[in-house]
Amino acid sequence: MNWYLGNNWYLLLLLLLPLLGFIMFAYLKWKSKRKNIFAESRFQEQLFEKKSGFSKVLPVLYLIATFFLILSIVDVLSGSEEIQSKQKMNNVIFLLDVSNSMNAQDINPNRLDMAKNIMVQTMSKMKNDKVGIVVFAGEASSIMPLTTDYSAAETYIGGIETNVMKIQGTDFLNGMKVAAEKFKNVAKGSRKVVLLSDGEDNEGNEKAAIRLAKKEGISVVSVGIGTEEGAPIPEYVFGQLMGYKTDRNEQTVISKRQINALQNIAQETGGTYVDGNNLDNATSEIIDGLHKTSTSSESLVKSQNAIHYYQYFLAVSLFFFLFIFLVNPKREFNL
Incomplete structure (x- = not known):
């Protein structure tokens, strides 16, 4: 895959990562606020299920999986590459x-x-x-x-x-x-x-x-x-x-x-x-x-027979999503 100037605008899709991170952060903040409204902090341990260690790395895994998914999309959309001859x-x-x-x-x-x-x-x-x-x-x-x-x-x-x-x-x-x-x-x-x-x-x-x-x-x-x-x-x-x-x-x-x-x-x-x-x-x-x-x-000659690597990026992305699905016992965004 060649990140030449003509398809760099596809990389704007990477802006989805900070957006997703912001949404996760906002969700955590909202969830914590709702817990505090429901019960005082001293009762929360008895009322709510204790978080597993996995829940702490879950947001990072989501971001990594999304990152590789975006790379695969960019590679597919680029369609061609410029070869210097x-x-x-x-x-x-x-x-x-x-x-x-x-x-x-x-x-x-x-x-x-x-x-x-x-x-x-x-x-x-x-x-x-x-x-x-x-x-x-x-x-x-x-x-x-x-x-x-x-x-x-x-x-x-x-x-x-x-x-x-x-x-x-x-x-x-x-x-x-x-x-x-x-x-x-x-x-x-x-x-x-x-x-x-x-x-x-x-x-x-x-x-x-x-x-x-x-x-x-x-x-x-x-x-x-x-x-x-x-x-x-x-x-x-x-x-x-x-x-x-x-x-x-x-x-x-x-x-x-x-x-x-x-x-x-x-x-x-x-x-x-x-x-x-x-x-x-x-x-x-x-x-x-x-x-x-x-x-x-x-x-520079634009070649329609560009070499693509989206399948590798997609495989890594699916691996992380599958890992999240199998390891996350509640099958949800458990934070």
């Missing part, structure tokens, strides 16, 4: 680039959908890790807190589109700031970020993002999605393709994957760079990258 686990934030360039279709069906598929398949291979989701472009926002509910995370991922960010661009620093904020209650040894992007750092904040990640103890596994040949950036209005992004000279903009920033972020933070153009390979490499720097942590 040591296991490797991470807190992983998927930092997803949702800039318009992620709509480019040089990867089938497009970069964003590939990134989302990688996230879902990666989570399907996780066991104890907590996951959260941050999306970023020119700004950043958290769309899901850290949780082990992977099915809920998959639902969130399904609804992500590039239009969720009003300010476009690709600012790694803003994304890292939001991730760091989500990690504020997490030990530094288990802070992991999976950064999924085509690597176009429009804001030039790569080095600032690295400094922040190193300061906050964040290890980054970066995933580069897209090809070096690139593809035009589709422009949609209400889900309808209206054309492709052009520059000031009305020339179609070709977006290409740029891996330098992604490789630098991973290398400087002790993480790994992963080629995200192959779903199965990318997923396996992300899992390997996360486990490479995993730290063992102590955690």
Whole structure:
């Protein structure tokens, strides 16, 4: 039986002991008072049966029997116990680039959908890790807190589109700031970020993002999605393709994957760079990258198969009650 904090309130049942002791004391006092009313003390020896030595220890035996009875009840009610186990686990934030360039279709069906598929398949291979989701472009926002509910995370991922960010661009620093904020209650040894992007750092904040990640103890596994040949950036209005992004000279903009920033972020933070153009390979490499720097942590796990000892406490309690019943000749609370 484990007296952990969650079931300590059951021990309030032990307050029954002083209550029972008070009742016994009050009863003795009342009985003595009634004897004195009935007859003077000099006649009481002739009028009343002489107390046996057993009657003096009877209250103590009652209290002991009740004490073990309460212990057996507490053990039964506790039902479960918390077991401290040591296991490797991470807190992983998927930092997803949702800039318009992620709509480019040089990867089938497009970069964003590939990134989302990688996230879902990666989570399907996780066991104890907590996951959260941050999306970023020119700004950043958290769309899901850290949780082990992977099915809920998959639902969130399904609804992500590039239009969720009003300010476009690709600012790694803003994304890292939001991730760091989500990690504020997490030990530094288990802070992991999976950064999924085509690597176009429009804001030039790569080095600032690295400094922040190193300061906050964040290890980054970066995933580069897209090809070096690139593809035009589709422009949609209400889900309808209206054309492709052009520059000031009305020339179609070709977006290409740029891996330098992604490789630098991973290398400087002790993480790994992963080629995200192959779903199965990318997923396996992300899992390997996360486990490479995993730290063992102590955690309390509530077990429903707790070891109980109530039968022993109950046996002791019944022994004392049976002893009282057999030895007490009047079969009553004889004091």
